[in-house]
Amino acid sequence: MTSSIISGTKNLFRKSTKQKDHIMYTEADIDPITLIVIGCGQRGKAYGEYALVSNAVKIVAIAEPRPQTRKLYAEQHKVDATLVFKTWKELHAASADTIKTIGKRLADAVLIAVQDHMHVEVALAFAEQGYHILCEKPMATTMEDCIKIEEAIDEAGIIFGMGHVMRYSPYSQEITKIVQSGTLGQLINIVQVEPVGYYHFAHSYVRGNWGKEKDSSFALLTKCCHDIDIICHWMGPSPPIKVSSFGSLRHFHHRAKPVKAGDATRCLDCAMVNDCPYSAKRIYLDSVSRGNTGWPVSPLVDGIPDIENITAALKEGPYGQCVYESQNDVCDNQVVNLEFENGNTASFTMVAFSSAICQRELRMHFTYGEIIGDMSKYTVNDFKANKTKTFYPVNEGGGHGGGDMGLIRTFIEAVRTGNQKLLGTDVGEVLRSHMTVFAAEASRREQQVVNCVEFEQKARTSLREMLAQSVLC
Structure with missing residues (x-):
């Protein structure tokens, strides 16, 4: 061989x-x-x-x-x-x-x-062999594993890219230039909303690979780590110092099941198969019948999907289960509040119940202006010039408003030139934004404001103690 x-x-x-x-x-x-x-x-x-x-x-x-x-x-x-x-x-x-x-x-x-839980072992193995690495988000599913990856990347001295694709879309990069130019004064506050999309959430975070925390991680990490990352990026170089968060699984559980659905556990056996907004028939079979062989139907089967094999998947697999009878346990709504070292503030909302699919809504408030955007366009209100102008960035193709293509292109050029700076970030900054996400989830669970600096220090201490204990054993 x-x-x-x-x-x-x-x-x-x-x-x-x-x-x-x-x-x-x-x-x-x-x-x-x-x-x-x-x-x-x-x-x-x-x-x-x-x-x-x-x-x-x-x-x-x-x-x-x-x-x-x-x-x-x-x-x-x-x-x-x-x-x-x-x-x-x-x-x-x-x-x-x-x-x-x-x-x-x-x-x-x-x-x-x-899959997310595999990132750490794959990253460590190939970093040791000296490969440059582009890793899909999230970096890893525990704080300790994120730190292990950071240390391995630093030791190997390799280029590291993170799947925080929002940074690399034309839309985000144009906004970043405005923020860094100072033309609207100092950035004071950011409000961002991530409307996941009602059927997208049902697909990925109820029936899909990210529905159960034990199989992946919590929703804020698996879905929204690049939202927290870009908020921290725009607020940089001032780091977040305090975070609070609230959220829960409000709808996708047995108690919310419509009475008309009765005892049905699979959509194709349900009296509401044509009426429920989360019906697997509506989301998958109707989509295939219209000629769609891409997302969201393609993940259901190995190979090219058609009516026959999608029907079989819905009869036998998790994507055909009733969303009110699935084993999911991650939040379907969550808010995060951040305070930065310089006194700036930000809030982020993730919500499942929207018609928009991942079309983030953004408001940025500066001392001399504001930016209002939705990932396809943004409006700049300049208070000093008393002018308003709307911009329509050109999407170069690919998902996430061109962010997918922008990231891979930038990573390849960084590898070619040996220049980590082309990516606009490094493994240390990636780790810090992930730590902020973990701190937010700790706040939600513990119902208290979390100090980000102390949280990171505790995580590093915990990893050192774990490693020391493993040596003794």
């Missing part, structure tokens, strides 16, 4: 090159950055789109347990058969053999797009 991998990958190896300040180049002039994709689901596909439209990156190896998903991804990106693996551990072992035999890695970088 090892010899076939080595022979099949010799032609894929390349020497890393640094961009010289005085050299201008186009994509046609450069060798592509080579990329390993671990996890070929929705997020792996989203970032992989860049390799289909640009010569700047080439996907050369993948790991994906689902056979049809693995096959389709490998075919689409023309991945050599010797570099297609079922598990990340098999790929990691092949990489270790190649490093030992040839003295080079299989690729320049790794994209980690597996």
Whole structure:
């Protein structure tokens, strides 16, 4: 096996090159950055789109347990058969053999797009081998694991990108320039609302992979860590010092089940199958019948969805369960309040019950103006000039208002040039914004205001004690 991998990958190896300040180049002039994709689901596909439209990156190896998903991804990106693996551990072992035999890695970088709880072990393993890493959000599902990743990245001295895609959309980047320019004075307050979307929440956070905290983590982390991140980014360099939060699971539980639904536990057996807004028939089968084979139907099956296999999935799998009979336990509404070191304040709301799907609503209040936005446009009210103007940023394509494409493109260029600063953040800042999310959830559970600095110190102390204890054992 090892010899076939080595022979099949010799032609894929390349020497890393640094961009010289005085050299201008186009994509046609450069060798592509080579990329390993671990996890070929929705997020792996989203970032992989860049390799289909640009010569700047080439996907050369993948790991994906689902056979049809693995096959389709490998075919689409023309991945050599010797570099297609079922598990990340098999790929990691092949990489270790190649490093030992040839003295080079299989690729320049790794994209980690597996389930959230797996991020830490995959990140630690490939950081140790010296790969640059782009990790889908969240960084990890515990504070201690986030710290482990930070320490591993720092020790390896590698480029690290985080799936905080909101930073990289044209919309967000234009707003960031206004904030940093100071033309509207000092930023004092931010209000942001994340309307998850009623059927999106039912899909992902009731029936889906993120519905049970034990299988993933709490909703504020898995859904909204990049909201807290960009709020902290806009308020920077002043860090958050205090946080409070309130929230609960208000609707998606048995007590809220409509009487008409009776004892039905699956949508296709329910008298409300055509009336319930959360009906799996309406969300999935009706969507497929209209010709949609993408999200949200594609995660239900391995391969291309059709009426037959989606129907089977709804009869047998979790996506066909009644939302009032599922085992979900994460919040369907939550608010977070932040105070920053300089006295600035921010509030964030996550709510399931909206027609808008992840179309964040934003208000930013400055000493001389305000910005009001919705991810597709934003309006600037300049108090000094007594002028109002609305801007419509151009979406370059891809999800999250162009943020998906913006992130992967920026990460690839950061790897090419060896310049972490191009990403506008580093692993330390990523860790701090995650810590703020964990502190907010601690506030919600403990019903008290949490000091962010003390919270981080306790987390680091806890990790040191855990490591010391493991050594003694």
